[in-house]
Amino acid sequence: MKKFTIAAAFAVLAAPAFAQDLTPTLGDVARGEEQFNRQCVACHIVADADGNVLAGRNSRTGPNQYGLIGRLIGTDPEFGNYSDGLVALGEAGEIWNEENFVGYVQDPTGWIREKLEDRRARGRMAYQVRAEEDAYDLYAYLATFSDLEASAEETVTQ
Template identity: 55%
Template sequence: MDLLSRGAALALAGLGLGAAPVAAQDIANGELQFGRQCVACHVVRDEDGRVLAGRNARTGPNLHGLEGRKLGSVEGFRYGDAITALGERGVEWNEERFVAYVMDPTAWLRAELDDRRARGKMAYRVRDAKDAADIYAYLTGLAPAESAEAQQ
């Protein structure tokens, strides 16, 4: 593991993002934070085309059925090379990955790929680990488990 990867791992561990997911998610706060921090770029649209959260934003991918979905796999969305490479390796979204990614997309991608030149297209960062975990809880609550499995 190179110095950058070790530094990212230590930073994530310091945020409580090491081995265990952030505890005590607050779905109501997740909805509030999604509206404040994510809605400008993301939408949550189900398989029937109903918008469950957000508007018609297209800067970022649809976040419906996120849990258990391979990274970089929303049909028709143009992802960056780094996140696509992780998806091709079979890496799937879970709470720990989501929280680490949204807090610093480029640093997380560099650490995961062990490539200091890897870059994320998402420039925005969620500053608080609790808010990030709450957003994840909110998003996963919008899609029943069978919905996420169907999208894999």
């Protein structure tokens, strides 16, 4: 019983070390909102679970961005048009954290190829965010539509 208690205590204490911090580090939410309304609304919306559109227009070319931060990559159940590369990354346990998001939106296909180490992998998002600062701002904005604490806890249990 003593060994079990020690093992359980270690697991509880170690869990925060395995959790991913999903909190934005460099982005500005207000600038991210401007960038989203300028660059992303042609293909994406942010709609809550009740279907209320919180940002964007009624476009459905790309997946809903609500709850994106902390979600496994390529796993929005309401969007069925992910590239094989994004699906493979999700199956490998990759989540949308700041590093992955910023890398992806700046060069979707290049980022997927690098992550999978497969030069033939492709993404379906053709648009690229040109400035790294804009990518960080977008992440910060989209993080406001995600439960970062719950997502970090889910990451630990996966």
